[in-house]
Amino acid sequence: MSEGVRASRQPSHGGLKVRNPRDFWGGLALILLGLFAVWASRDLPGMHGFAFGPGTAPRMFAFVLMALGIAVMLVGYFTDGPALERYEIVAPTLICLSYMFVVSGQGVAPRVVAAILLLAGVVLAVIGLMGPRRQLVRGPLCISISIIIFAVAVRPLGLVIASYLSIVSAAAATPEVRWIETLIWSAVLTVFCVLLFPIALNLPLQLWPTNLSWSSLLSFR
Amino acid sequence: MTDLLQHLLLGFGVALSPMNILLCLIGAVVGTLIGVLPGIGPLATIAMLLPITFGLPPVGALIMLAGIYYGAQYGGSTTSILVNIPGEASSVVTTLDGHQMARQGRAGPALAIAAIGSFFAGCVSTVLVAALGAPLTSAALLFGPAEYFSLMVLGLVFAVVLAKGSVLKAIAMIMMGLLMSMVGSDIETGQSRMAFDIPELSDGIGFVVVAMGVFGFAEIMRNLEQTDTRSVVNAKLTGLMPTWPDLKASAGAIGRGTVLGSLLGILPGGGAVIAAFAAYTFEKKMARDPSRFGRGAIEGVAAPESANNAAAQTSFIPLLTLGIPPNAVMALMVGAMTIHGIVPGPQVMTKQPDLFWGMIASMWLGNLMLVIINLPMVGVWVWLLRVPYRLLFPAIIIFCAIGVYSINNSPFDTVMTAIFGVIGYWLVKHDFEPAPMLLGFVLGPLMEENLRRAMLIARGDPSTFVTRPISGVLIALAAILLVVAVLPMIRSKRDEVFVESEG
Numbered sequence: 001m002s003e004g005v006r007a008s009r010q011p012s013h014g015g016l017k018v019r020n021p022r023d024f025w026g027g028l029a030l031i032l033l034g035l036f037a038v039w040a041s042r043d044l045p046g047m048h049g050f051a052f053g054p055g056t057a058p059r060m061f062a063f064v065l066m067a068l069g070i071a072v073m074l075v076g077y078f079t080d081g082p083a084l085e086r087y088e089i090v091a092p093t094l095i096c097l098s099y100m101f102v103v104s105g106q107g108v109a110p111r112v113v114a115a116i117l118l119l120a121g122v123v124l125a126v127i128g129l130m131g132p133r134r135q136l137v138r139g140p141l142c143i144s145i146s147i148i149i150f151a152v153a154v155r156p157l158g159l160v161i162a163s164y165l166s167i168v169s170a171a172a173a174t175p176e177v178r179w180i181e182t183l184i185w186s187a188v189l190t191v192f193c194v195l196l197f198p199i200a201l202n203l204p205l206q207l208w209p210t211n212l213s214w215s216s217l218l219s220f221r
Numbered sequence: 222m223t224d225l226l227q228h229l230l231l232g233f234g235v236a237l238s239p240m241n242i243l244l245c246l247i248g249a250v251v252g253t254l255i256g257v258l259p260g261i262g263p264l265a266t267i268a269m270l271l272p273i274t275f276g277l278p279p280v281g282a283l284i285m286l287a288g289i290y291y292g293a294q295y296g297g298s299t300t301s302i303l304v305n306i307p308g309e310a311s312s313v314v315t316t317l318d319g320h321q322m323a324r325q326g327r328a329g330p331a332l333a334i335a336a337i338g339s340f341f342a343g344c345v346s347t348v349l350v351a352a353l354g355a356p357l358t359s360a361a362l363l364f365g366p367a368e369y370f371s372l373m374v375l376g377l378v379f380a381v382v383l384a385k386g387s388v389l390k391a392i393a394m395i396m397m398g399l400l401m402s403m404v405g406s407d408i409e410t411g412q413s414r415m416a417f418d419i420p421e422l423s424d425g426i427g428f429v430v431v432a433m434g435v436f437g438f439a440e441i442m443r444n445l446e447q448t449d450t451r452s453v454v455n456a457k458l459t460g461l462m463p464t465w466p467d468l469k470a471s472a473g474a475i476g477r478g479t480v481l482g483s484l485l486g487i488l489p490g491g492g493a494v495i496a497a498f499a500a501y502t503f504e505k506k507m508a509r510d511p512s513r514f515g516r517g518a519i520e521g522v523a524a525p526e527s528a529n530n531a532a533a534q535t536s537f538i539p540l541l542t543l544g545i546p547p548n549a550v551m552a553l554m555v556g557a558m559t560i561h562g563i564v565p566g567p568q569v570m571t572k573q574p575d576l577f578w579g580m581i582a583s584m585w586l587g588n589l590m591l592v593i594i595n596l597p598m599v600g601v602w603v604w605l606l607r608v609p610y611r612l613l614f615p616a617i618i619i620f621c622a623i624g625v626y627s628i629n630n631s632p633f634d635t636v637m638t639a640i641f642g643v644i645g646y647w648l649v650k651h652d653f654e655p656a657p658m659l660l661g662f663v664l665g666p667l668m669e670e671n672l673r674r675a676m677l678i679a680r681g682d683p684s685t686f687v688t689r690p691i692s693g694v695l696i697a698l699a700a701i702l703l704v705v706a707v708l709p710m711i712r713s714k715r716d717e718v719f720v721e722s723e724g
Contacts, residue, residue, distance in 0.1 A: 023390070026651035030393055036399055040415040044407075050681020052673045054407035054414055061400040068393040075389060087650050089643050096640045103633055104419050135261045139445040139644055143438055143618060143641040150622040150637035163619055170615040174445050177611060189616050193623060201273050221633065 020081025028072030033076060035064035069180055089136040092144035096122030099148060102220050135175055142173035156216045157210040163190045228578045231350060235579030238585050241281055245583045248285035249555075249590045252292020256299070257602045259444075261617055263293040265437035269555050269624040271560065279561035280576050284583040286557050289583065290550050291343065291533045294493055295591045296525050298335040299602050302686045311493035311529040316500040318514060320520030330463035331522050334471050336595050338527035343588030344481040346534040348482055350541075350582050354570055357542035361567035366674035367685050371695035373545060373664050373671070379488055380548075380657045382706040384704025391657045394648075399668070401426060408670055421633040424673030428556045429625055430634050432549065435655045437621050442646045445591045457582070458695040463519070471523035474504055476718050486535030489675055492548035493529040493536075500528035519652060531683070534584055539576060540565055545664070547654055554664035612680025 019025045037058060044055025098117035101110045128137035147168040153162035167186040171177050198205040235241060255266045274282035297309025302319035313337065322331040364372070381391040404415045405425025416422035456533050463471075481503060482496040504524040505514045514521050537554075539547045544566030547550040558565050563573065570577045595602075626635045648655050679685035687693045 016440060021485065022651045023387075026390070026653060027393075029647075029651075033397065033400075037403075037415065038419070041403075044412065044414055050552045051677055052413045052669075053280040054410050057669045057672070058400065058403040058414060061403065064402055065393065068367050068396055070390065071389055072387075072393055075387070082652075087646065088568060089647060092639075096643065099636050100417075100640075103421070104417050117683055128617055136446075140442045140643055143261055144643060146370060146615075147438070147622050147635055147639035147642070147673035148231070150619070151626065151639075154533075154626060154635075155632065159623075163623070165623060167619050171611070172491070173441075174611050176609075181612075182615075185612055187456040189619060197623050197627065202276060204630070205627065207621075210405050 009029050016105055020075055020076040020079055021084040022081055023072050023076025025076075025084070027071070029067045030069030030072065034062045034069060037062035037065070075202055086133065086136055087140070088133055089140050091125035091128055091137065092141050093119045094124065095148065096116070096144060099152075099220065138175065139173045142169055146173070148172035152220050156212055157207070158207060158210070159205045160190060160194060161209070163193050224355070225351060228574065229387035229582060231574060232351075232578030233297065235280060235575045236582035239519050240689075241284055241579065241583060241600070242484070242586070244277070244281045245288050245587050246590055248288020249292040249587050249594055252289040252294075253296035253299075253591065253594050253602065254605070255289070256293035256296020256309050256312075257605060258613065259300055259304075262309060262436060262440070263290045264553060265433050265617070265621065266293075267550065268433040268437065268527055269620050271429060271553075271557055272627040274557065275560070275652055278535030279558070279563055280579050281559055282352070282557065282588075283554070283576065283580055286554060287537070287580060287584060289663055291587060292528060292591055294526075294530045294533050295336065295595050296602065297338050297529075298339070298522070299332060299595065299599060300606060302335065303603060304521070304606060306703040311497045311533075312526070313494075314497050317501070318516070318518050321517035322519065322522065325517050327517065330467050330578075331517065331540070332599055333463050334519055334523050335526040336414070336592050338471065338475040338478065338523045339530040340484060340526035340588050340592050341475050341655065343534060343591075344585060345479050346483050346486070346531040346590070347581060347585040349535055350584070351540055351578070353487075353538055354542060354577065354581070357538065358567040358570050361543050363691065365689070366671040366678065367692040368695065369543075369545075369691050370668060370671040370675055371686055371692040372543070373668050375699040375702075376438065376539075376545060376547060377657070377661060377693045378702050380660050382702050386654060388706050390653055390702075394653055394655070394658040398658040398663075399621050399665040401658075402499075402662045402665025403669070408666065409673070419633070421629075421631055425638065425666075426662075427628065427634055428552065428663060429628055430637045431641050432659060433625055434638040434643075435645030435659065436549075436641025437617070437644025438638065439649060439655070440679060441617065443649055443691065444524075444610065444614070467519050471519050474520035474523040474664060475505070475527045478524035478527030479501065479531045481524075482531030483535045485528070486532030486547070487538050489546065492550070493533045496528040496532035497525035500524040523708035530588075533534045537580075537584075541569055541580075542567060544569075546660075549659040549663075552659060555663065567620045622711060653656045 017088040031130055041055050041058040041062070043060065044053045049085035093102070094117050098114045098121060101117060102109055120182065125137065125141055126135065128141070146166045149165035149169055150162050153165060164186055167189050168182060171182040171186065194207065197203045198207060236245065249269070252263065255261050255263065267289055270286065270289065274285065277285070297307060297312035298315050298319065300309075300310040301315035302305050302323050305316050305320040305356055307313040307316055319331045319335070322328065334710065362642065379397050381388055381395065402425065404422055406412065406416075406423055407414055413423055440592070476501040481500045482493075485496040485499060488490065501521060501524055501705060504520050505511050508514065508518070508520065536547050536551050539545050540551045540554060544564070546555050546565075555565050556692050563576065572693055621638070622635055625638050628634065645655050648658070675685055676683070
């Protein structure tokens with residue numbers, strides 16, 4: 001999805017005169033998603049005789065999606081529509097993708113890619129947060145980071161620390177944040193979560209860090 | 222008829238056990254709560270509460286989750302009337318006349334008529350679910366793979382026709398959902414598809430993950446962009462009871478809203494939101510003096526509020542009888558049932574009559590509770606509305622995060638939710654509606670399975686979908702609907718409905 005996002009950030013005047021940028025770039029992203037799916041299902045066997053193979057339906061849907069993407073793009077090119085509402089989601093996308101690479105394979109190579117993506121995401125995030133559109137960067141970035149922090153911290157660090165960190169970083173998503181209030185409110189919510197999920201509902205959640213080591217911290221699972 | 226009574230008796234026997242009464246109450250209260258609070262819908266809440274139901278017996282779990290859905294329809298009206306912000310997507314139209322009534326000092330009657338209308342609709346649709354359950358279940362036995370496939374096509378077409386905005390983009394969203402549902406293992410060969418060697422993906426992308434990301438997190442990202450301006454009507458809520466002329470004026474509207482809502486709820490692709498819009502528009506067309514609408518007409522509150530509640534309940538019919546979820550919330554109920562080892566479909570009624578009828582009976586009970594929860598306790602909900610969003614949304618995020626994590630104890634799922642949050646935010650920015658995508662995502666595996674089976678039975682001849690009578694009728698209906706939706710003249714009218722109700 002990030003390709004479409006990057007594309008949509010290019011100025012829509014220039015060489016092209018797109019009359020409905022929302023549809024035009026949206027359609028393009030769908031085409032790219034379809035292409036990605038065709039590539040991802042390239043190894044799956046297709047029809048044998050009149051029976052469907054594992055790859056038949058995915059490719060069928062992908063091709064229809066691409067066709068629809070082209071149609072949406074054309075409609076967006078030729079008919080008038082509202083201007084694109086601004087958004088900034090490249091940094092959170094990169095950070096999320098980085099996590100996907102960490103978990104997608106063994107060995108060093110995926111981790112190197114992940115580190116590069118993470119670095120790029122963080123740099124972009126910092127630049128964005130200092131730039132003129134910092135309020136647009138802030139919401140999606142803080143919320144994604146808050147969820148990722150919870151995901152990677154809940155096993156090694158336990159529910160209490162993970163929730164607290166996660167709530168504080170989520171609260172930072174709005175410019176209305178008041179820090180003292182947030183720190184107290186996060187503590188209240190953490191206590192509530194502890195009382196509700198592991199105690200009242202008996203869900204198997206570790207409360208505090210156990211057997212903390214670098215390998216458990218860096219497994220990210 | 223005696224059968225029906227016997228079944229209902231069985232149902233009430235189940236629903237009236239102290240445990241189930243309590244769970245129904247919890248569901249109704251939580252539903253009201255999220256209905257009242259803008260920015261969090263029943264979908265995200267049910268997803269959030271799924272793990273909570275693990276420890277419960279299946280009947281109790283489903284009673285509670287159902288309570289959340291129809292409870293939200295009640296609660297949504299409170300916010301619409303008092304704050305002029307829809308607490309729930311399905312009460313968007315209630316803001317038009319409901320808030321006007323509140324500003325004229327008639328908040329009490331508006332709230333009361335919303336609750337009375339909802340209660341009436343709830344009673345009628347409960348009976349409807351009970352009455353239609355048996356015949357539809359036997360109809361389901363006539364269905365083969367081709368018929369199931371065609372029915373799902375019809376459902377998706379309905380979702381397209383009823384979604385607002387571009388038909389083309391709605392179909393594209395369905396296709397995206399279908400494509401996403403292909404991730405995981407192939408049903409027949411078990412071969413891994415598009416899973417990139419990530420073990421967590423071998424079972425496919427979780428439905429809760431997609432729903433919570435697209436409807437929970439994306440919604441929050443979007444809400445954060447708008448600065449919060451809520452002005453609760455401060456006038457004392459006196460004179461809760463509507464006057465006799467009020468009741469007389471709204472009786473017809475409640476009846477029409479109930480019928481319309483029940484119909485739209487049963488149809489695949491429909492649901493509470495559409496029902497409310499349709500009922501309001503219909504009422505306005507029917508009225509002798511349409512200009513009263515938007516200026517505090519009580520029918521403008523009564524009709525949509527009855528309709529959304531009726532639809533919320535009748536949408537259980539296709540789920541419980543055919544095993545096909547007609548909308549996104551019902552799709553989540555499929556997930557809930559699967560977690561408890563129940564396969565939704567015609568066999569539920571015969572194999573687990575206590576579950577089927579217990580749930581139906583609990584719906585009526587829940588509606589009764591909701592009237593009590595909503596009317597005398599309205600002050601509590603008003604107080605809740607004053608909690609600022611900056612405190613509310615971190616709480617929603619952490620509950621969602623813990624909820625999604627504890628379904629599989631999987632950090633990966635949690636991160637996926639964040640990704641779908643970003644995707645959902647992007648979709649909204651590009652005017653793509655996420656609801657058809659979610660429906661496509663849920664129906665994807667079912668559709669593929671039935672398509673493959675039907676093709677196999679017909680020895681690869683796709684004309685089987687048209688030549689088998691039931692399937693042919695369903696496909697024809699779908700085609701007609703699609704043509705009607707694409708016809709520009711009707712298109713412009715369709716947009717008009719939404720423009721005037723959103724304005």
